[in-house]
Amino acid sequence: MSSVRVLVGTRKGAFVLTSDGKREQWDVSGPHFAGWEIYHVKGSPVDPQRLYASQSSGWFGQMIQRSNDGGQTWEPVGNEFVYDGDTGTHQWYDGTQHPWEFKRIWHLEPSLTDPDTVYAGAEDAAMFRTVDGGLTWQELSGLRRHGSGPRWQPGAGGMGLHTIIQDPTNPQRIFIAISAAGVFRTDDGGETWRPMNRGLKSQYIPDPNAEVGHCVHRIAMHPARPNVLFMQMHWDVNRSDDAGESWYEVSGNLPTDFGFPIDVHAHEPDTVYVVPIKSDSEHFPPEGKLRVYRSRTGGNEWEALTNGLPQSDCYVNVLRDAMAVDSLDQCGVYFGTTGGQVYASADAGDTWAPIVRDLPAVLSVEVQTLP
Amino acid sequence: MIRVVLPAHLRTLARVEGEVELRVAAPATRSSVLDALEAGYPVLRGTIRDHVTHQRRAFLRFFACGQDLSHDPPDDPLPEAVTRGEEPFLIIGAIAGG
Numbered sequence: 001m002s003s004v005r006v007l008v009g010t011r012k013g014a015f016v017l018t019s020d021g022k023r024e025q026w027d028v029s030g031p032h033f034a035g036w037e038i039y040h041v042k043g044s045p046v047d048p049q050r051l052y053a054s055q056s057s058g059w060f061g062q063m064i065q066r067s068n069d070g071g072q073t074w075e076p077v078g079n080e081f082v083y084d085g086d087t088g089t090h091q092w093y094d095g096t097q098h099p100w101e102f103k104r105i106w107h108l109e110p111s112l113t114d115p116d117t118v119y120a121g122a123e124d125a126a127m128f129r130t131v132d133g134g135l136t137w138q139e140l141s142g143l144r145r146h147g148s149g150p151r152w153q154p155g156a157g158g159m160g161l162h163t164i165i166q167d168p169t170n171p172q173r174i175f176i177a178i179s180a181a182g183v184f185r186t187d188d189g190g191e192t193w194r195p196m197n198r199g200l201k202s203q204y205i206p207d208p209n210a211e212v213g214h215c216v217h218r219i220a221m222h223p224a225r226p227n228v229l230f231m232q233m234h235w236d237v238n239r240s241d242d243a244g245e246s247w248y249e250v251s252g253n254l255p256t257d258f259g260f261p262i263d264v265h266a267h268e269p270d271t272v273y274v275v276p277i278k279s280d281s282e283h284f285p286p287e288g289k290l291r292v293y294r295s296r297t298g299g300n301e302w303e304a305l306t307n308g309l310p311q312s313d314c315y316v317n318v319l320r321d322a323m324a325v326d327s328l329d330q331c332g333v334y335f336g337t338t339g340g341q342v343y344a345s346a347d348a349g350d351t352w353a354p355i356v357r358d359l360p361a362v363l364s365v366e367v368q369t370l371p
Numbered sequence: 372m373i374r375v376v377l378p379a380h381l382r383t384l385a386r387v388e389g390e391v392e393l394r395v396a397a398p399a400t401r402s403s404v405l406d407a408l409e410a411g412y413p414v415l416r417g418t419i420r421d422h423v424t425h426q427r428r429a430f431l432r433f434f435a436c437g438q439d440l441s442h443d444p445p446d447d448p449l450p451e452a453v454t455r456g457e458e459p460f461l462i463i464g465a466i467a468g469g
Contacts, residue, residue: 035380059430059464060380060418076384076414080422 004326005070005368006334007051008342009038012360014053016071019355023332023346026355032074033065040107040321040364041071047115048368052134054105054120062104064120064134077134081105081122084141090124091153100124100144107321109164113171119190121161125152125178127190140190143176148195148212152181155215155234162320163219167226167243175229175244180215183231185244196244203235218320220262222269230272230299232262232320237274239299250299255286261323265348266331270298273325273333273349275318284315292335294349308352309343316341321364328369336362373399373449374459375408378431381419381462385412390459399454401433402445419462434461 006017013031032038036055044050051067053074062081065074081102092098103123111117116133126144128137152159160179167173172189175196182197200214215234222228231238231247236257238247251257258279265271272295278286285291290309293302316339326332333349336342340359345352372392382388393407402425409416420427425445427433432441436450436458452458 057380059378059428060384061428062417063384079417082423 002328003370004328004332005043005048005370006324006342006344006355007041007043007071007364007366007368008336008359008362009041009053009321009364010336010340010360010362011037014038014041014055014071015356015359017342017355021328023328023344028356029071031360032071033063036063037104038363039104040366042108042110042366043070043368044110044115045112048370050110050115050133052108052110052118054108056104062102064105064108066134078130078136081120081128081137082139083126083144084139088144088149090149090159091151093154097150100126102126103158106160106162107164109166112166112168119164119166119174121164121176123158123160124154125159125161125181127161127164127176129190140186142186142191143184143193146184146193146195148181151212152178153213155179163216165219165221165229167221168223169226173226173243175219175221177216177219177231179217180234181212182214182216183219183229183244196240197247198245199240199247200231200233200238201236201249202233217260218262220264220272222264225269228269228298230262230264232259232274234258234279237262237299250295252295252300252302254293254302255291255304259318260320261318261335263323263325263333265333266325266327267329268296268331271296271348272299273323274302275323275335277317283317288313288315290314290316290337292333292345292349292352305345305349305352307350308345314339319363322362324365324367326367326369332367334365334367336365338362372456373404373407373453374456375404376459376461377415378462378464380464381415384414384418387412392456395454397454398448400446400448401440401443401460404449404460405445430465432463432465434463435459 002021008015013034015030039054041053049070053065055063087100089097107121109119120128127140163177165175184193227243229240237251239250256276259277292305316337323335333345338361342355375391
């Protein structure tokens with residue numbers, strides 16, 4: 001019988017939640033790396049026992065941990081993330097130019113074909129890659145050297161490269177997203193990059209056709225339809241049908257089009273999930289009701305999913321990397337909150353139940369579907 | 372032998388308990404002690420000082436013999452009591468943050 005393993009990164013450690021295919025009874029392992037911020041944990045698609053974790057601390061900096069046994073044991077690997085050559089400058093909050101400074105790894109994306117190859121998204125925004133299982137990391141500096149670099153600027157949460165999506169049909173094509181620069185795409189394995197933000201409308205950016213500067217919170221793709229992308233932006237939920245060449249808004253009837261995560265059903269490429277959040281600055285669910293919204297039409301028409309979720313006095317946030325889906329026949333959907341709950345739905349969002357309620361603030365949630 | 376006391380999280384990373392003892396050629400300095408520490412425990416590279424610039428991480432401090440040595444030049448000799456092993460060289464995480 002299939003099983004699932006949920007990998008949870010929190011402000012104070014990592015947790016591994018496992019269940020059989022029914023997803024009713026859960027085993028909780030952790031905290032791993034207690035006291036450290038775990039921005040992201042993700043497994044290799046080709047070797048599910050191989051996991052990578054981004055472990056960081058304001059005191060001690062960045063570590064990368066690797067597991068070869070599904071998270072039971074871990075070993076630290078390389079943590080030297082050095083920008084390639086001249087680091088250059090980006091725009092600072094006061095409009096001046098500011099040198100790139102490495103702060104942490106937000107996101108780890110293992111290769112679709114090789115368990116030793118992993119892409120890492122950094123703050124300040126840059127893309128790194130290892131081909132030796134994390135022992136050494138090299139920057140794919142064509143991204144940072146894109147001519148628009150001096151116009152990238154940090155959002156309130158920093159200038160992080162937070163999304164990395166590989167095209168399963170084209171190993172040379174990768175999408176990434178940066179707050180607040182936007183979406184970029186490479187078609188040559190990471191050597192060169194192009195901004196992919198046409199059609200995005202960002203309040204306060206005077207140029208409606210601005211190439212960069214958009215605060216993209218998250219993008220998602222269904223692997224069977226890699227030219228279709230969904231995006232949760234600072235404001236607006238957007239969709240692209242041409243691999244990012246152009247975008248259009250599909251916020252439709254959402255109660256607010258602000259939010260962080262977005263994900264796609266494992267078997268229905270037009271079924272999309274978001275968690276609307278009140279903004280600016282509040283960053284909690286509207287009316288204190290925690291609702292996932294699901295569109296079965298690829299956007300525009302959204303339904304609230306509330307069964308099992310708190311519908312009063314709920315003031316948590318759901319961060320951009322904190323939602324994932326499994327690929328069991330009945331698609332499971334998972335998300336974690338800044339209040340430390342991890343909710344699961346074993347029926348594509350119709351009903352929800354907490355797996356755990358009292359973890360540290362959840363930064364990321366990933367799911368592995370195991371044979 | 373020079374005795375080094377690490378913060379708890381770094382002891383966990385380095386998989387050591389209690390103090391670390393290092394053999395460092397005289398005259399021992401902060402740089403040479405950290406070089407020896409990182410050579411013996413490569414996992415600590417980058418956690419105390421920057422990989423490339425060797426600049427101290429902002430929220431770590433160096434103490435010995437009741438003195439804060441954090442702002443001393445890294446190649447200054449350490450106090451003799453440290454080099455004789457009578458007093459430990461302390462690496463301390465700032466009491467800050469959440």
